[in-house]
Amino acid sequence: DAKTTQPNSMESNEEEPVHLPCNHSTISGTDYIHWYRQLPSQGPEYVIHGLTSNVNNRMASLAIAEDRKSSTLILHRATLRDAAVYYCILRGAGGTSYGKLTFGQGTILTVHP
Amino acid sequence: DGGITQSPKYLFRKEGQNVTLSCEQNLNHDAMYWYRQDPGQGLRLIYYSQIVNDFQKGDIAEGYSVSREKKESFPLTVTSAQKNPTAFYLCASSNRQASTDTQYFGPGTRLTVL
Numbered sequence: 001d002a003k004t005t006q007p008n009s010m011e012s013n014e015e016e017p018v019h020l021p022c023n024h025s026t027i028s029g030t031d032y033i034h035w036y037r038q039l040p041s042q043g044p045e046y047v048i049h050g051l052t053s054n055v056n057n058r059m060a061s062l063a064i065a066e067d068r069k070s071s072t073l074i075l076h077r078a079t080l081r082d083a084a085v086y087y088c089i090l091r092g093a094g095g096t097s098y099g100k101l102t103f104g105q106g107t108i109l110t111v112h113p
Numbered sequence: 114d115g116g117i118t119q120s121p122k123y124l125f126r127k128e129g130q131n132v133t134l135s136c137e138q139n140l141n142h143d144a145m146y147w148y149r150q151d152p153g154q155g156l157r158l159i160y161y162s163q164i165v166n167d168f169q170k171g172d173i174a175e176g177y178s179v180s181r182e183k184k185e186s187f188p189l190t191v192t193s194a195q196k197n198p199t200a201f202y203l204c205a206s207s208n209r210q211a212s213t214d215t216q217y218f219g220p221g222t223r224l225t226v227l
Contacts, residue, residue: 034215043117043203043218044156087155091214100171101216103148103155 004088009108012078020073020107022088027068032091034101035062035073037084044087044103047073083111116140117219119204124224126198134189134222136204145187146205146216149173156203162187163209191224198226 005023012018024033032051036044048055048062050071055062061074075082087106117138126132138145144163148156158171162181176195181187187206191198201223205216 036216041201041221041223043205043221044216045218046215049215100158100161101146101156103157105153105155 003102004090004104006086006088006104006107008105009110011110011112012075013112014079015077018075018078018082018109018111020075020086020088020109021070022072023070024088024090025069027090030092033062033064033068033071034089034091035060036087036089036101036103037082038087038106039084047086049091078109078111080111080113083109085109117204117206117217119202119219119222121222122220124222126224126226128226129193131193132191132198132224134191134202134204134224136187136189136219138185138187138204138206138217138219140206140208140217141184142206142208142217143184144207144209144214145181146207147171147177147179147187147189148203148205150201150203150221159189159202198224200224 034049035047037047038044048060050062050064063072085106085108087103089101120135146161147159150156157173159177160179162168165184168179168181178190201221203221204219207214207216
């Protein structure tokens with residue numbers, strides 16, 4: 001399975017934008033890039049996903065490099081409720097890997113008031 | 114409300130006992146998944162099921178068993194063969210017919226083996 005690399009931790013101040021990077025140099029052409037986040041003692045929550053083009057939703061934006069070897073999750077205005085572990089995951093799109101998510105250790109985001 | 118329920122939230126068992134964790138979803142999803150999470154680590158896939166009466170081993174299936182007799186239910190049994198069963202267990206489901214195939218997670222069961 002293609003793997004992702006994320007920084008162990010990042011910090012931000014409330015109301016400021018946050019850019020969470022992810023490297024996935026061995027991504028295959030059919031892999032989707034998914035982002036999930038997990039608050040303490042809770043199950044992960046879907047944030048956003050994309051394939052090639054940049055994506056926006058009510059929670060965040062996803063910027064995908066042209067060569068697809070890296071991506072950045074953008075939280076436009078961080079709040080204290082955004083403090084969580086953020087996982088960048090490649091989702092297989094076919095065969096036996098279809099639907100499987102491989103979680104790494106993620107990035108722990110701390111938001112300061 | 115639609116969603117995934119896991120029960121109980123906390124579970125304590127003696128070493129050597131089998132224990133079954135419940136997972137129910139009313140989202141009408143075809144696929145269901147079980148993950149294990151250890152402190153400070155990411156999630157690891159135990160078993161997954163893409164359709165009723167069918168399931169596949171994930172990355173760490175040894176010492177676990179599952180069944181999928183109904184679409185809405187995917188119970189996980191932690192057997193006495195699992196060497197380190199104490200962990201946070203998460204169940205998820207997804208609609209494999211949708212292009213996004215987003216996984217929706219339950220609140221988790223924290224199992225402690227004494």
